[in-house]
Amino acid sequence: MIPGPLAGPAAERIGLKHGAGGRAMRRLVEELFLPLGEPGPVDGVGLAAMDDGAALRVGDQWLIVTTDSHVVQPPFFPGGDIGRLSISGTVNDLAMMGCTEPLGLTCAVIVEEGFPRADLARIRDSMAAACAEAGVTVVTGDTKVMGKGELDGIALNTAGFGLTRRVVRDDGLRPGDRILVTGTVGDHGLAVLTRRRDLRIEGALSSDVAPLNGLVRAALAAGGDAVVAMKDPTRGGLASVLHEFAEKAKVGVLLDGPSVPVNAETAAAAEILGIDPLVVANEGKAVIGVRPEAVDRVLAALRGHPLGRRAAVVGTAIAERPGDVILDTGLGRRLLAEVEGEPLPRIC
Amino acid sequence: MCLGVPGKVLSIGGADGMDATVDFFGVRKVLRLDIVDQPVAPGDYVLNHVGFAIRRIPPEEVQETLALFETVLKEAGAGDLLAADVRGEMAAGRAAPGGPDGRG
Amino acid sequence: MGAADQAGELKFRDPARARALAEALAREVAAVGRPVEVMHVCGTHEQAIARFGLRAAFPRDLHVIMGPGCPVCVTDTPEVDEAVALAAAGARVCTYGDMLRLPGASRSLGDVQGEGGKVEVVYSVTQAVEIARARPAEEVVFFASGFETTAVATAAAILGGVPANFSVLSAHKYVPAAMEVVARLEDTKIEGYLAAGHAATITGWEIFVPFARATGSPVVVAGFEPLDVLAALLELVRLVREGRPEVANLYPRCVTREGNRPALEKLWKVFRVVDGDWRGIARVPSGNLELRPEWAAVDARRRFRIDTALVGGAAKNELADRCLCGLIMQARKDPSDCELFGKECRPEVPVGACMVSSEGACRIWHTYGGAPDLRGVGA
Numbered sequence: 001m002i003p004g005p006l007a008g009p010a011a012e013r014i015g016l017k018h019g020a021g022g023r024a025m026r027r028l029v030e031e032l033f034l035p036l037g038e039p040g041p042v043d044g045v046g047l048a049a050m051d052d053g054a055a056l057r058v059g060d061q062w063l064i065v066t067t068d069s070h071v072v073q074p075p076f077f078p079g080g081d082i083g084r085l086s087i088s089g090t091v092n093d094l095a096m097m098g099c100t101e102p103l104g105l106t107c108a109v110i111v112e113e114g115f116p117r118a119d120l121a122r123i124r125d126s127m128a129a130a131c132a133e134a135g136v137t138v139v140t141g142d143t144k145v146m147g148k149g150e151l152d153g154i155a156l157n158t159a160g161f162g163l164t165r166r167v168v169r170d171d172g173l174r175p176g177d178r179i180l181v182t183g184t185v186g187d188h189g190l191a192v193l194t195r196r197r198d199l200r201i202e203g204a205l206s207s208d209v210a211p212l213n214g215l216v217r218a219a220l221a222a223g224g225d226a227v228v229a230m231k232d233p234t235r236g237g238l239a240s241v242l243h244e245f246a247e248k249a250k251v252g253v254l255l256d257g258p259s260v261p262v263n264a265e266t267a268a269a270a271e272i273l274g275i276d277p278l279v280v281a282n283e284g285k286a287v288i289g290v291r292p293e294a295v296d297r298v299l300a301a302l303r304g305h306p307l308g309r310r311a312a313v314v315g316t317a318i319a320e321r322p323g324d325v326i327l328d329t330g331l332g333r334r335l336l337a338e339v340e341g342e343p344l345p346r347i348c
Numbered sequence: 349m350c351l352g353v354p355g356k357v358l359s360i361g362g363a364d365g366m367d368a369t370v371d372f373f374g375v376r377k378v379l380r381l382d383i384v385d386q387p388v389a390p391g392d393y394v395l396n397h398v399g400f401a402i403r404r405i406p407p408e409e410v411q412e413t414l415a416l417f418e419t420v421l422k423e424a425g426a427g428d429l430l431a432a433d434v435r436g437e438m439a440a441g442r443a444a445p446g447g448p449d450g451r452g
Numbered sequence: 453m454g455a456a457d458q459a460g461e462l463k464f465r466d467p468a469r470a471r472a473l474a475e476a477l478a479r480e481v482a483a484v485g486r487p488v489e490v491m492h493v494c495g496t497h498e499q500a501i502a503r504f505g506l507r508a509a510f511p512r513d514l515h516v517i518m519g520p521g522c523p524v525c526v527t528d529t530p531e532v533d534e535a536v537a538l539a540a541a542g543a544r545v546c547t548y549g550d551m552l553r554l555p556g557a558s559r560s561l562g563d564v565q566g567e568g569g570k571v572e573v574v575y576s577v578t579q580a581v582e583i584a585r586a587r588p589a590e591e592v593v594f595f596a597s598g599f600e601t602t603a604v605a606t607a608a609a610i611l612g613g614v615p616a617n618f619s620v621l622s623a624h625k626y627v628p629a630a631m632e633v634v635a636r637l638e639d640t641k642i643e644g645y646l647a648a649g650h651a652a653t654i655t656g657w658e659i660f661v662p663f664a665r666a667t668g669s670p671v672v673v674a675g676f677e678p679l680d681v682l683a684a685l686l687e688l689v690r691l692v693r694e695g696r697p698e699v700a701n702l703y704p705r706c707v708t709r710e711g712n713r714p715a716l717e718k719l720w721k722v723f724r725v726v727d728g729d730w731r732g733i734a735r736v737p738s739g740n741l742e743l744r745p746e747w748a749a750v751d752a753r754r755r756f757r758i759d760t761a762l763v764g765g766a767a768k769n770e771l772a773d774r775c776l777c778g779l780i781m782q783a784r785k786d787p788s789d790c791e792l793f794g795k796e797c798r799p800e801v802p803v804g805a806c807m808v809s810s811e812g813a814c815r816i817w818h819t820y821g822g823a824p825d826l827r828g829v830g831a
Contacts, residue, residue, distance in 0.1 A: 015566045024800075199575045203375030252829070257505075268373035272396065273549075273575070274351045276503070320829050324820070331470045331678050332505030333826040337810065337819060340799070341562070344549030345575050347398055347598050348350050348495045348522055350601035350650035351496055352676070352706070380578060382608035383715040385708075395653065395706055398548070398598070399576025400605040403653045403712060409705035413675075414463055416704065417473070417683040424476040424686050 017341035020235055024340055026050065045097075045167060052093040052231065053160075055167045062167050064099035066090060067159035075123070075153055078191045079207030080283070082156055083126035088283055089234070090160040091134045091211040096230045096286065098168035100217040104139035105131070108157040113148045123154070134211035136160070168220075170241075171248035172228030178295040179245070179253065179315035180288045182215060182308045183208065184261045185238050186277030188284070189343070190269045199345065201272060204265045210284035215307045219288055222301030229289030236338060237279045241287045242315065242325045243338050252321035255336060257329045261310045274346030278327075279339040289317070352397045354405055355379075357390050368401060370394060464677030470509070473682035478511040480689045487513045489641045489783070490688055492674070493630050494648035495522025498811040500676045508826050509682070514689065517783050518811065519634055521648060523599045523625040524550040525805035525812065526730035528772070531623045532556035533765030534758045535595040536564055538621065541756070544570040544587065546580035547595035548602075551623075555802055558764030561595070577609040584618035593752045597623045601650045603741050604715040607722035610743075610750055621752040624741035626725050627651040628659060633736050635667045637782060642669065644688045649675045649703040654719070656711025657701045664697045675703040722747060731769065732777030732804025769803075771796055777804030780813050787817040794818060 017024040029050065037047025044062065045055035053066030068089045075082040087105065094102050107127070111120065131137055138158075173179075188207040193199070212232070220227055229249070233241040238260065246253045255278075262270075262277050270277045284307065290298050295313060302308035318326075327336040355372040366381045368388060377396070381388055384401040388394060394401035463469075481488055492498065498518045501507055510516055520526055533556045539545045545561060552562040552573060565571040570590075574580050577594055584592035596606045603624040610620065627648055634645070647660055652673045660671040670691035674684030684702040691698060701707050721744075728740030743751040752758070760766070775797065776790040787793045787806070797803035799815055806812035817823065 013563075013567070015563055017562075197573055197575070198579065201375050201377050205375065254829070265374045268375045272353050272372055272375070272377065274499070318829070321824075326826055326829055327505060329503070329505040330467050331465075332507065332509035333829070334502055334505040334507065335820055335824055335826065341553065344552055344573055346351055346550045347548045347602055348499070348524060348550065350494075350599060350648065351499075352601075352650045352653070380576075380605075380608065382612060383604045383712065383718060385712040385714060395650070397601055397650060398605050399578055400608065402601060402604070402650070402715065403706050405705050410463075413703070413705045414679075416702065417469070417679055420683050420687050420690075420702070421472060421476050424480045424690055 020341040023338055045169065049169070051170055052096040055097060058163065061163045061165055063161060064094050064097045064164055064167070065159070065161045066093035066097070067157065068093060070156045070158070071152070072192060073152065073196050075119070077195050077207055078205055079187070080209035081123060081126050082154060083123035084130045084209050085283060086156040086158045087127050087130035087134065087136070088209050088211045090158040091136060091213050092232045092286070094160045094162055095213040095216040096168070096232050097164070098166050098220065098230070099162040099164040100213040100220065102134070102136045102160050102162040102213065104161065105136055106140050106159040107138045108142040110144045110146060110151060110155040112146055112151040112153050115154055120154075130211055134213055166225070168227055168230045170229050170231045170244055173245050173249040173251050173289045173317040175251055175317050175319040176292055177228060177289050177317040178292055178313050179242070179317070180290060180295070180299060180302065180311060181233070181238060181260065181314050182212070182286045182288070182302050183284070183310045184263045184266065185233065185282055185285060186266045186270060186280035187263055188282050189237065189280030190266050190275070190277070193343070194269055197345065199273065201269050203268070205269055208282055208284035210307055212284060212286055212307065215302065215305045216286060218301045218305045218308070219298050223290055223294045223298040226291040226294030227288060227298065228291060230286055232286050233282045235281050237277070237281055238287060239278045239325065239336050240338050242336070245287070245289060246325055247323045249317070250322040251317040251319065252323070253315055253325045254318050255315040255325055255327045257327050259312050260314050261312050275343045278336065279343055350397055352395045352402065354393055354395050357388055357392045357394060359390055360388070368394070370396065370401070372396070464675070464679045465504075466679065470678050470682055473679060473686055474509045477514065477682060477686045477689065480686055480693065481511045481514045484689065484693045487515060488643055488689055488692055489515045489517060490644040490646065490685070490692070491517040491519040491634060491642045492646035493519040493521040493627065493634060494646065494651070495525065495809065496650065496676055497521065497646060497648065497674065497681065498809070500678070500681055502811045504678045506678060506681060510685070514685070515783060516685065517642065517781065518813065519781060520630050520730060520733050520805065522805065522809050523602070524554060524597050525809040526625060526733060527551070527554055527597055527623045528729045528731045529555065529557055529769040530729070530760060530765055530767060532560065533760035533763055534753070535561055535593070535621055536763045537758050537760045537765065538593050538752065538756065539564045539569040539571055540763055542570075543591040543593045544572065544583065545593050545595055546572045546574045546583055548597055549573045551595060551597050554808065556763065557760070557766060577606050581609055581614050581618055584615045588615065588617055590617060592618050593621050594618070595621045595623065599625055599627045599648070599651050600654050600719055600741070603723055604654055604719045607718045610722050610747065611718055614750060619750050619752040619755050620743060622723070622740070622742055624723065625728070625730070625739055626741055627655070629725070629736050629739040631660070631663050633734055633739070635663060640782060642782070643692045644670045644672070646684055646688060647671050647673045649673055649680070649706060652703070652707045652711065654712045654715050656709050657699055657707055658709045659711070660699045664699050668697045670696060670698050670700070672700045673703050673707050675706065729769070729772070730805070731808065732772045732775035732806065733781070734778055771803045775804040777806045780806050787814040790814070
């Protein structure tokens with residue numbers, strides 16, 4: 001037992017880092033919520049897998065279920081809004097499990113007293129547009145209003161479900177497999193950060209928020225069983241996904257920095273703020289692990305889709321340094337760390 | 349210890365004429381000119397630190413810096429050729445006419 | 453569009469030139485014929501080295517040691533506690549993003565924000581002044597960090613006129629003092645120093661001449677792109693090999709001999725140097741920049757009675773006395789030699805600067821179980 005003030009978690013409180021998608025959040029979920037998943041589905045993917053969603057056997061298919069809560073400040077940001085985010089996020093979580101034809105979504109809305117009705121309608125319209133893009137409908141919902149100050153504007157929860165014949169996990173890499181990213185990284189996080197923190201950086205910074213089931217469908221059609229891992233690099237960015245791939249599959253990941261696509265404006269904003277686009281959130285990208293023989297087919301399929309034009313092969317799974325992500329910058333190498341909490345502008 | 353990024357001044361304005369709109373690789377930010385070392389005009393390059401221009405970068409200095417690196421490289425190469433020769437002599441017991449590595 | 457400067461700056465990342473410099477550096481170190489230890493005194497150099505993976509491109513016999521060059525990392529617990537106490541007392545505390553996770557005795561400013569305290573991340577001091585103007589009924593305190601490069605911005609804002617509800621809690625540090633700390637190290641094996649390019653933009657390079665003479669070690673002023681760092685190291689090792697304790701300026705596009713005079717004038721109009729404790733390192737003579745007495749009205753320390761005991765603070769960071777940061781920084785001790793390492797001192801509750809910094813020796817050691825050598829991996 002350690003004496004003194006560091007002895008126990010008695011005084012511990014939840015901090016923002018516990019929701020930021022990095023190590024702190026994973027630890028919190030593992031310690032606090034994983035018992036809820038016991039004993040877990042006998043056949044399938046349950047809470048313990050900490051994947052994008054659950055997979056439950058139904059006959060000869062899998063029912064994929066996922067849920068996601070959305071809060072974002074500001075609720076309207078360049079390139080999207082919380083409505084588009086809520087539909088895309090859930091459609092993408094289903095897609096990352098291999099389910100590209102959602103049967104339906106649910107939507108729960110919690111609104112703060114005084115929230116403009118016109119804004120709510122605008123969010124609804126944006127949800128409708130995203131649903132149309134993804135070919136999905138909202139089949140049930142719930143609405144709550146909270147008192148002024150009890151909530152910051154609006155929170156949305158969406159759940160999604162659908163069937164698939166093959167579940168794609170995030171632990172399927174083995175040495176030699178290649179890793180693709182479906183487009184530029186860091187766009188969403190930097191677009192939102194520069195607005196929220198009032199950083200006054202002007203230019204064509206725009207969130208990439210989009211439903212990806214069509215793009216993933218194309219990748220799966222081209223790659224089939226050779227597609228062995230998928231995950232969307234939301235909070236924590238590409239770095240966080242590669243860490244999860246590496247840890248879960250017990251492989252090392254060698255990331256080729258120069259081949260990671262980054263928009264010029266996003267790179268510029270990142271440079272000014274001292275933030276690495278590799279650790280910044282995306283809302284319209286997927287990271288896909290593919291057996292080496294299928295990489296060209298999958299890449300061609302991705303690039304043939306409007307959302308995948310800048311897809312690129314960015315990394316390779318290796319046997320050495322299992323659990324680690326090694327970044328090759330073209331000039332040298334370093335271990336790529338996961339971030340704790342939201343990336344913030346730096347002075348040094 | 350201090351993050352600094354170069355950008356190009358697009359225009360100068362503000363209530364006191366000390367706000368410069370600066371382009372950084374395609375995004376724009378307004379910087380204060382209170383502490384820049386020399387007068388700044390549109391088209392000039394400046395170094396940004398925490399929203400302040402801390403230096404006007406003369407455009408020719410970029411090329412001059414690169415030229416300086418070439419000089420450093422050449423000098424280092426020359427110094428080493430000599431050292432390599434000496435080592436070669438010691439190893440082989442004879443005068444080596446040139447270094448094993450001709451790079452400069 | 454900034455196509456021209458973009459192209460210009462990208463030349464400083466050119467892999468072919470970088471390789472040529474790295475190879476020349478390897479030959480230069482080989483020509484010395486023994487291991488060479490040099491130190492950089494700049495957190496942004498470490499960031500650049502890490503970001504571009506340059507450490508793996510350095511020759512094995514060249515040890516590039518990270519000195520006490522990150523002003524955020526060396527900001528001590530009692531200073532954080534002052535900001536935390538001000539926020540707890542109801543002030544709106546504005547600060548740079550780096551400062552949010554810096555640990556105080558009981559909590560960081562990030563924790564205070566999570567608890568509903570009024571803490572705001574700003575990109576620039578001008579933003580903090582604007583916040584104060586927009587909220588005249590609130591006390592707005594700018595928790596100012598950074599070396600003189602950043603302090604000149606604070607000085608300019610104050611000289612430009614600030615509203616009555618605005619004050620500054622200075623945690624500004626002074627680079628030449630960091631160099632002095634390094635110079636006073638006993639039995640040091642450090643043979644040369646890379647000086648911080650952007651601090652030198654303000655101070656000029658001539659300020660390092662007495663240091664080079666006194667220590668007998670060359671100083672090279674370096675920029676922050678890969679070629680800047682590699683070329684500066686190459687020049688530094690050459691000066692070491694030739695035994696020339698001189699100052700070389702390898703960052704002429706931003707650094708001059710005399711520095712930025714107008715900025716220095718503003719700096720010394722507002723600030724003066726005082727001794728300060730640097731987290732886990734030492735009591736540093738003339739290490740801190742405080743507001744001059746005539747600016748008492750905007751000095752949060754003079755304007756408020758700040759009681760850090762209320763937030764669990766103490767006048768001194770007691771744990772820091774047992775911290776080996778100073779020795780670890782010089783590579784004279786390994787992180788595992790420190791009794792605090794992995795126990796009282798962990799990434800989420802760091803004691804010394806080496807654990808605060810994401811590139812610090814202790815943080816890297818803790819995260820990866822040692823100092824990784826990646827040169828051959830996956831080849």
